[in-house]
Amino acid sequence: MTFILDGVTTPEERLLSGLNPQQREAVLYRGEALLIVAGAGSGKTSVLTRRIAGLLQAREAWPSQILAITFTNKAANEMRERVEAIVGREAADGMWISTFHSACVRILRREAETIGYTKTFTIYDSADSRALIKRILKETDADTMGFTPGSVAARISKLKNELADVDSFARQANFNDPKEALFVEIFRRYSSELERAKAFDFDDLIAQTVYLFRAFPKVAALYQRRFRHVLVDEYQDTNHAQYSLIRELTRPVEAHVAAELEAEQGYSSSQRAADGAIPAASLTVVGDSDQSIYAFRGADIRNIVEFERDFPGAKVILLEQNYRSTQNILDAANAVISNNFDRKDKKLFTTVGGGDKIVGYTGYSGHDEAQFVADEITALHDRGVDYRDIAVFYRTNSQTRALEEIFIRSAIPYRVLGGTKFYERAEIKDAMAYLITVANPDDPMALRRIMNVPKRGIGPATEAALQLHADTRGITLREAMREADQLGLGPKVTGALRELATLLDEEMERAPRTPVPDTLKALLERSGYLEALRNSRDPQDEARAENVEELVAVTREFQRSTPDGTLLDFLTEVSLVAAADELDDSSGTVSLMTLHTAKGLEFDAVFITGVEEDLLPHRMSASEPGGPSEERRLFYVGITRARKKLYLSLAMTRAQFGDVTVAMPSRYLQEIPAELIEWKQSPGMANSRGGSQPRALNARRERGFNLRDSLPPAPSKPRVKTEWTNQVTGKMRDNGDLTLAAGDRIRHTDFGEGRVTSVSGQGAKSIAEVQFDQVGRKRLLIKIAPIEKL
DNA sequence: GATGTGGGACTTTTT
DNA sequence: GTCCCACATC
Numbered sequence: 001m002t003f004i005l006d007g008v009t010t011p012e013e014r015l016l017s018g019l020n021p022q023q024r025e026a027v028l029y030r031g032e033a034l035l036i037v038a039g040a041g042s043g044k045t046s047v048l049t050r051r052i053a054g055l056l057q058a059r060e061a062w063p064s065q066i067l068a069i070t071f072t073n074k075a076a077n078e079m080r081e082r083v084e085a086i087v088g089r090e091a092a093d094g095m096w097i098s099t100f101h102s103a104c105v106r107i108l109r110r111e112a113e114t115i116g117y118t119k120t121f122t123i124y125d126s127a128d129s130r131a132l133i134k135r136i137l138k139e140t141d142a143d144t145m146g147f148t149p150g151s152v153a154a155r156i157s158k159l160k161n162e163l164a165d166v167d168s169f170a171r172q173a174n175f176n177d178p179k180e181a182l183f184v185e186i187f188r189r190y191s192s193e194l195e196r197a198k199a200f201d202f203d204d205l206i207a208q209t210v211y212l213f214r215a216f217p218k219v220a221a222l223y224q225r226r227f228r229h230v231l232v233d234e235y236q237d238t239n240h241a242q243y244s245l246i247r248e249l250t251r252p253v254e255a256h257v258a259a260e261l262e263a264e265q266g267y268s269s270s271q272r273a274a275d276g277a278i279p280a281a282s283l284t285v286v287g288d289s290d291q292s293i294y295a296f297r298g299a300d301i302r303n304i305v306e307f308e309r310d311f312p313g314a315k316v317i318l319l320e321q322n323y324r325s326t327q328n329i330l331d332a333a334n335a336v337i338s339n340n341f342d343r344k345d346k347k348l349f350t351t352v353g354g355g356d357k358i359v360g361y362t363g364y365s366g367h368d369e370a371q372f373v374a375d376e377i378t379a380l381h382d383r384g385v386d387y388r389d390i391a392v393f394y395r396t397n398s399q400t401r402a403l404e405e406i407f408i409r410s411a412i413p414y415r416v417l418g419g420t421k422f423y424e425r426a427e428i429k430d431a432m433a434y435l436i437t438v439a440n441p442d443d444p445m446a447l448r449r450i451m452n453v454p455k456r457g458i459g460p461a462t463e464a465a466l467q468l469h470a471d472t473r474g475i476t477l478r479e480a481m482r483e484a485d486q487l488g489l490g491p492k493v494t495g496a497l498r499e500l501a502t503l504l505d506e507e508m509e510r511a512p513r514t515p516v517p518d519t520l521k522a523l524l525e526r527s528g529y530l531e532a533l534r535n536s537r538d539p540q541d542e543a544r545a546e547n548v549e550e551l552v553a554v555t556r557e558f559q560r561s562t563p564d565g566t567l568l569d570f571l572t573e574v575s576l577v578a579a580a581d582e583l584d585d586s587s588g589t590v591s592l593m594t595l596h597t598a599k600g601l602e603f604d605a606v607f608i609t610g611v612e613e614d615l616l617p618h619r620m621s622a623s624e625p626g627g628p629s630e631e632r633r634l635f636y637v638g639i640t641r642a643r644k645k646l647y648l649s650l651a652m653t654r655a656q657f658g659d660v661t662v663a664m665p666s667r668y669l670q671e672i673p674a675e676l677i678e679w680k681q682s683p684g685m686a687n688s689r690g691g692s693q694p695r696a697l698n699a700r701r702e703r704g705f706n707l708r709d710s711l712p713p714a715p716s717k718p719r720v721k722t723e724w725t726n727q728v729t730g731k732m733r734d735n736g737d738l739t740l741a742a743g744d745r746i747r748h749t750d751f752g753e754g755r756v757t758s759v760s761g762q763g764a765k766s767i768a769e770v771q772f773d774q775v776g777r778k779r780l781l782i783k784i785a786p787i788e789k790l
Numbered sequence: 791g792a793t794g795t796g797g798g799a800c801t802t803t804t805t
Numbered sequence: 806g807t808c809c810c811a812c813a814t815c
Contacts, residue, residue, distance in 0.1 A: 071805090101805055205805085296802080297803085297804060395802070396803075397803085398802095401806090457792090460791090594803065618802050634803080655806085793815080796813105799807105
């Protein structure tokens with residue numbers, strides 16, 4: 001009923017409603033540069049969206065003049081929706097709101113030819129980069145000299161983030177050092193392989209865009225003229241390349257360049273000032289140095305610290321009021337972060353009351369800890385908290401294993417964000433490789449992957465022959481394949497190569513007028529890939545075939561939401577999904593993710609697990625400069641995600657590597673005032689409580705101590721190995737049609753005996769609520785729980 | 791060239 | 806505990 005509201009409020013009043021004075025100032029400030037220092041939960045997204053909406057509403061900018069950079073695609077979509085909600089859909093049409101990487105892809109696809117690339121380039125994700133590096137290491141025998149794909153990939157990435165390329169690096173490299181000389185060689189090969197494959201890696205997307213802008217001022221001017229308002233979220237996590245990109249975009253266009261451009265395009269721009277130049281775009285950055293957690297991938301905290309020096313006359317606005325968390329949670333966060341000495345002191349405050357105490361728990365093992373988390377989640381759910389409002393954080397992806405296992409047993413619906421996931425499965429990579437060879441015939445990595453998948457009798461020898469032919473003739477691997485009959489190979493192999501080449505060529509020719517799901521289906525069917533999976537004797541292949549079907553469904557969904565989307569668009573989208581993009585608010589599941597992925601999100605109830613030395617802070621961070629401080633910020637980020645309930649847990653022993661190691665409570669725990677935490681089981685209690693485990697541990701609590709060596713083999717609980725696996729990987733314990741009813745007595749391998757109090761749900765999803773004699777009430781998925789009826 | 795097996799390395803975080 | 810690779814055998 002806007003017309004009624006119009007009578008009492010102006011658009012500006014509505015734009016500012018509910019904002020505090022600092023937020024209002026941040027929305028309304030007009031000037032060349034604005035830094036919003038936004039503490040956790042201080043409403044920065046709201047400020048940013050209203051700032052954009054304000055510009056549009058006041059007709060100070062067209063939508064097409066706005067470029068907003070967010071950290072994830074999900075954040076971009078949300079921001080777009082929120083702006084649209086204020087100004088209307090049409091009035092917001094044409095804005096660029098995206099991640100750094102997506103924006104750069106967009107620019108590079110338009111301008112690729114300027115820098116000698118095709119606009120149909122594909123993107124190598126980290127796994128692709130590593131695979132390529134691995135190959136190069138083998139070719140150069142560098143793998144025997146202590147080079148690992150991981151270390152080389154990290155080093156190259158770091159260099160690219162500093163905008164160094166092979167040549168600039170080689171110029172200052174010390175060739176007397178054989179390792180360094182070899183690294184230059186590896187770097188050089190890596191770069192030329194990418195170029196030959198017509199592909200960019202993640203870091204190239206940014207670096208090449210910067211290079212494009214610097215080398216071609218006229219191209220840069222197109223964007224400098226277009227984007228009058230540049231806004232960057234999570235500025236504390238920008239690296240040098242991203243910083244440079246922002247600098248290039250917000251540079252004024254010199255008069256003669258502007259004039260040249262206009263002459264070429266035959267129209268005159270309203271942007272030109274009296275002297276003929278186009279003034280710099282206005283820049284708004286939002287960030288919080290306390291939440292800088294990406295130094296390991298080149299994020300430079302100086303970008304935000306030195307903003308005022310970089311942009312003289314910049315306005316700085318501080319947002320310190322927190323609207324998210326209770327006082328207890330904030331007190332804990334403030335206490336922890338204040339131990340970082342190298343920071344500007346700032347304290348979040350809230351007008352919300354104290355809230356519940358933080359709950360602490362020390363488990364005997366990672367499984368025990370996971371059981372605590374599961375039990376608490378069940379209790380929260382019983383009290384009416386929706387699963388979607390609950391999240392579990394951890395430092396390393398490997399910690400999900402125990403959590404998933406217990407969650408499935410406890411019938412808690414969950415979803416793991418990021419980590420080893422769908423697109424990293426071999427069969428999905430195979431299917432994707434087929435698509436890539438169709439979208440980008442020059443990519444030899446994708447072609448090599450599928451050349452003998454399904455088995456065609458094309459082995460390493462054939463591949464080498466093809467490669468040799470390609471190298472001597474100066475053609476691509478794919479072209480060499482078309483000339484297979486010239487190679488003097490056996491008739492079977494030649495036929496197989498010919499057939500594959502024809503298949504790929506035909507699908508490539510058809511692809512532009514064919515929906516993506518159809519292209520994928522044709523490739524999978526015609527290649528015999530699906531058939532091979534279906535006819536396989538390996539029971540896992542059935543699940544693999546289902547996964548591939550799932551990929552077809554993904555392409556269908558892509559085509560539905562993007563009717564004009566090309567195969568290349570699909571591949572690009574898949575390459576650039578961030579872990580947090582997978583968060584689905586509608587799914588009604590608990591979210592599991594790393595602390596890094598958690599940045600920018602918030603939940604009613606948050607569990608931070610594994611709050612132990614060597615895990616948080618991570619062992620690897622100790623040797624890095626600034627490592628422990630960054631780990632502390634990571635913990636701080638985790639704490640500040642919680643709105644109402646925060647749980648901190650750790651384990652005294654943790655399975656790692658098949659070994660069990662003893663863990664110590666994290667130093668950060670001691671930084672939280674004791675009165676804020678209510679321990680359900682404190683480290684001391686877990687330590688001194690009777691029973692075989694604690695005592696044995698007490699005697700030998702030292703780092704790295706290997707339990708397996710000296711612990712007596714009989715723990716109190718009988719160790720029954722339960723047959724159990726993840727849904728996705730296939731096999732699962734199955735109780736068949738076991739049916740339970742209230743009143744039944746059952747035995748559970750871990751929980752002992754108990755009585756069923758109620759049963760809910762249907763079929764495979766039936767859940768029994770059981771009152772166990774020893775361990776209390778639990779919810780179990782009947783089909784898979786390790787139980788038997790008595 | 792395909793298939794099976796034993797030994798070794800490996801896990802920090804991500805676009 | 807798991808993934809990957811080298812090596813052996815068919």
